[in-house]
Amino acid sequence: MNLYEYEAKEMFANFGIPVPPSTRISNAAEIKIKLSAAIKEAKLDFPVTLKCQVLSGGRGKAGGIKFAKDMCEAEAIADQLLKLKINDLPTQSLLVEPKLAIAQELYLAITLDRNQGCAIFIASAEGGIEIESSHNVVTSRIPYPYHSYVARDLAFALDLKGNALVKVADIANKLYQLFVSRDLDLAEINPLIITKSGEVVALDGKIIVNDDALDRQPYFKGWLEKHLDGLTSREQKSKLTGLNLVELKGNIGIICNGAGLVMGTMDMVKDFGGEPANFLDVGGGASRDKTLAALEIVHDNPDVKVILLNILGGITACDEIAHALTEFIKKYPKRQMVVRLQGNNQDLAEQILSNSGIKLFSDLEEAVQEAVSRSH
Amino acid sequence: MNLYEYEAKEMFANFGIPVPPSTRISNAAEIKIKLSAAIKEAKLDFPVTLKCQVLSGGRGKAGGIKFAKDMCEAEAIADQLLKLKINDLPTQSLLVEPKLAIAQELYLAITLDRNQGCAIFIASAEGGIEIESSHNVVTSRIPYPYHSYVARDLAFALDLKGNALVKVADIANKLYQLFVSRDLDLAEINPLIITKSGEVVALDGKIIVNDDALDRQPYFKGWLEKHLDGLTSREQKSKLTGLNLVELKGNIGIICNGAGLVMGTMDMVKDFGGEPANFLDVGGGASRDKTLAALEIVHDNPDVKVILLNILGGITACDEIAHALTEFIKKYPKRQMVVRLQGNNQDLAEQILSNSGIKLFSDLEEAVQEAVSRSH
Amino acid sequence: MILVNKNTKVIVQGATGKMGATHTKLMLNYGTKIVAGVTPGKGGENVHGVPIYDTVKAAVEKTGADASVIFVPPYLAYDAASEALAAGIKLLVLITEGMPPLDTAKLVQEVKEHKAQLIGPNCPGIITPEQCLIGILPGSLFKAGPVGMVSKSGTLTYEIALALTKSNLGQSTCVGTGGDPIKGLDYQEVLALFEKDPETKAIVLIGEIGGSAEEEAAEFIKQNIKKPVVAFIAGQTAPPGKRMGHAGAIVSAGKGTAQSKIEALNSAGVKVAKTPKQVAICLSEILSPVSH
């Protein structure tokens, strides 16, 4: 689950990482009231930065960050930014912060490293960068149990000195506490700035929460529904019902049990001259209801000419699938279907479907070929 | 720092360990009001248990736990118990709980083991016991990082089955979380009971907080002052000013720098026929003010005939001691003193004290002999 | 064969749950030596005749088990696996899907410290056909033979095993390493075991998009594997930035593409098949060189 910048910064602040003072507005009418109030409380002052809150990267390049020197300018910019879409995603709100005097920008992040099988620090003495294309990157394995000297070694490796070293190390420690306490996949501060007065502040933040851990993190209860920007409506629905759907541009709807099998089937479809409309994994041991839901979601896509259902029953029972299929066909008798069912309880499934008019393929390649030819 | 039973149980409850419902009263007048209210809320009912809250062990044997079958009896018992002293310590309040139907009593504790250098579980399938004299004790090393299977292995070793095993293991896990989160020296549940309805409940609890960790445990802020029962008034004063004082029955007041040296000096005093009035360690690197405070506290004890001040300056500077001594003598010119000063800045000290009339011993045995002979 | 054989004594952690009980039965039917189940609080019960213990320690002491298959819910999996390691179990097969990766990371470290081996999490398990099945693989699709299989996937592996079996190409052992980014055994460890195993004559490697394990396996094959390897890589049509079911199956920032994996494998002399059936065809050619 990707979080908005303002949510990431709230979490930073909760864990003691300094962030700029700010106010947030959801519509243009609010700006004058909220900004005046913040200025009155001496929390903020002009010039200010206005930043689109959007679940997409590349915000700066897309013009989603602007500065305003007075209220008049702030109002005009707010009006414009709130209407901005970035990579097709809508701006949810604007975060308004003071424009800080920056002496140095850094990059600091924690993520899980596949190869080392553990969390790592990624840092750079250049901030505001795209870390993948930077040359000046320090990475450091994070030991378990954690030790805070690792953060000092990291700050040292960034060539920091004096107070800056101590403060950046302290922030790295806190970022790790946040990372493990909230089960994150990514906690990124980019840039982490050192101001001209020597403060170290998280100027922008990105957090990705691990989806598998959501149910043990009460902090995020109810958040998932509000963080599905960038998914199609059918993908959103699937995610909330525990199905894995990824939509593509083609016209053959693909449903299998097991992610590898879906991908393998998609690739064969493409290889045989067809175009997959989606990836849909019903998972292991799918029930009749779940299978039916999967069929309905794919059916709902108007681009889909034919559905290719490929089930290799191991932990999944073919008869459950057959029951779902019977119900589905009754509901949508005109739907073009190619079905391949093999494995556990296959006999039962064949019996259930014997009067359905559905041909059951036992060979995968034949099924794929049939689906492709029906899609043209 | 020793805690009262009710404080221990509040901490148990905060960490999810079941404790009986209860109400607490500080004077006899409260019992009717509080107990009626608790009964009305269906929190409690007769028969009830009334337990003296006192910072001493051996409460049960001393008659500090009584049962009452109705309000009349409860009032009479409350009146009597609130006046009770146990091992000379006053009863601070009474904890009133329902009398539970016990199917089994267990013992469960966590403490630090000197020999293994780590925390250990101590448990027994017999509860309400004095663990030191029990034969049926299971101990188990607690690994770091912690793993909760250790608690299951422990419950299994107690021959528990089914739900009781799962619940006791869960309580052991929580007790460990409490132990490390609050920097305890001891967390003890004795007895941990299994009720006839299968609940597992901490019926009595004892917690000792590690004194060195108090400053990093905001939970205990301000508690120390209220938990000094069992110390003499001068011992309490010393503890709050950072001096280590233990008072004895003799008449030679002993002040040294370093715990081992104090003990060694006390032993020599005794061996040479004297009686130490106290142990007082001013610690390493004691300042003039701290030394003066130490001298005044020992002087304040009317039993003290002579003060033996034995300083071996390493990290401690003899001149600081000499300054304190000068001031002390000016204030209490009649005080009998034997002073032995050796080590770091000894020359300076000798100079400072040259006109004080105080004889400086360089040999410890001579000083001790002098103090003993002056004490008779 | 590698890792497991007809003498492997297996305990089932979570045997009293629905999934655990179902697969305990299937594994027993296959002939696997399931010696005990473990569910705290259910010691003394039995599941399909398998005695249940409260702790792994008790189960191991009574049965001398050397492997454990874990069916417990995701947030309890780390605890269960740690318990097995502490009790001396040297092979863990972690079926559980949805284990938080920070838990897996801790477990992987402990597995190393105990010099044990972990298959999974989120994996179908391991089978040495006609001897021992640990996990949820459908045993009927496999038969004994000379092909070693190692795969990140579940059902895709069955598909390929089925194609091999139909072509009369039996398997020495098949290891499903699982689709999570952080996990126990990866290609290289399994490849090394197959290389040393005299019964394995050829190897099938089944990969998918995400990460760089296939690229590293290719490099490892180049350096260390003399036996012929045929590969299958799923996800050529996967769009970038989208997670394809498995937590690890994602092309991000241009890394982890099927193309990159196929090229790496090709350059290591590995033939990459386009369909399961092609895997069987390639292997037939390799294993019966006289016939063409």
Add this chain to the structure above:
Amino acid sequence: MILVNKNTKVIVQGATGKMGATHTKLMLNYGTKIVAGVTPGKGGENVHGVPIYDTVKAAVEKTGADASVIFVPPYLAYDAASEALAAGIKLLVLITEGMPPLDTAKLVQEVKEHKAQLIGPNCPGIITPEQCLIGILPGSLFKAGPVGMVSKSGTLTYEIALALTKSNLGQSTCVGTGGDPIKGLDYQEVLALFEKDPETKAIVLIGEIGGSAEEEAAEFIKQNIKKPVVAFIAGQTAPPGKRMGHAGAIVSAGKGTAQSKIEALNSAGVKVAKTPKQVAICLSEILSPVSH
């Protein structure tokens, strides 16, 4: 001599603090090879000519230090000591008093994992007279010679060393293990080192009430130590249930009494002296048997 000698290269963690700076000077004056100080954020400064680094890693890389003496505040001591271990330091001398025992327990475990050695916490340090002083012991009271000393106490140790020095009995090495219940080196490890050290001809063991380390040392001496041992046990007059300054110095539930320790030592053939001066007298008799 044991553990430290004139070639030992020492860093001071917390050298920029008041206590750290004072003792850096005293150690330098004694001749100890203090090669660096470490205080995060103060890299580039110097204390009495000793260069300060931000991290132990940087200090070790630059100087090749092999020991560290730690003067940081109690709640930072664990972090500092762990850092030293990770940087490859093999001897830690932890002067800090008031370290919470749960921190010490973690540290003791890490010390073992790193196969390093820890003296302390809450200890005066170690001295090999006329070669190397690490800690806060007053160097002027010691002189080189044949007596190895191991002690839980600080000033009491100085008192006994003074008595020995006055009697012309110099010391090979003196180790103050510290007064906390959980700590690094204990009697047995130090006794074993003295037994192997050719320069040590006799050993002084200084103990106090609390715990059972002296009893275990007595048993160890019976089994393993051939060299003569003289002991001094403080706290015979301590009342039960009262902590005598040191966190570990408490007689509780009848355990840890001076009497029990003295009896155990006597039964191991160890002479227990009643005063510091007596320690010197006993040793003189042992080391110059011809003279009486």
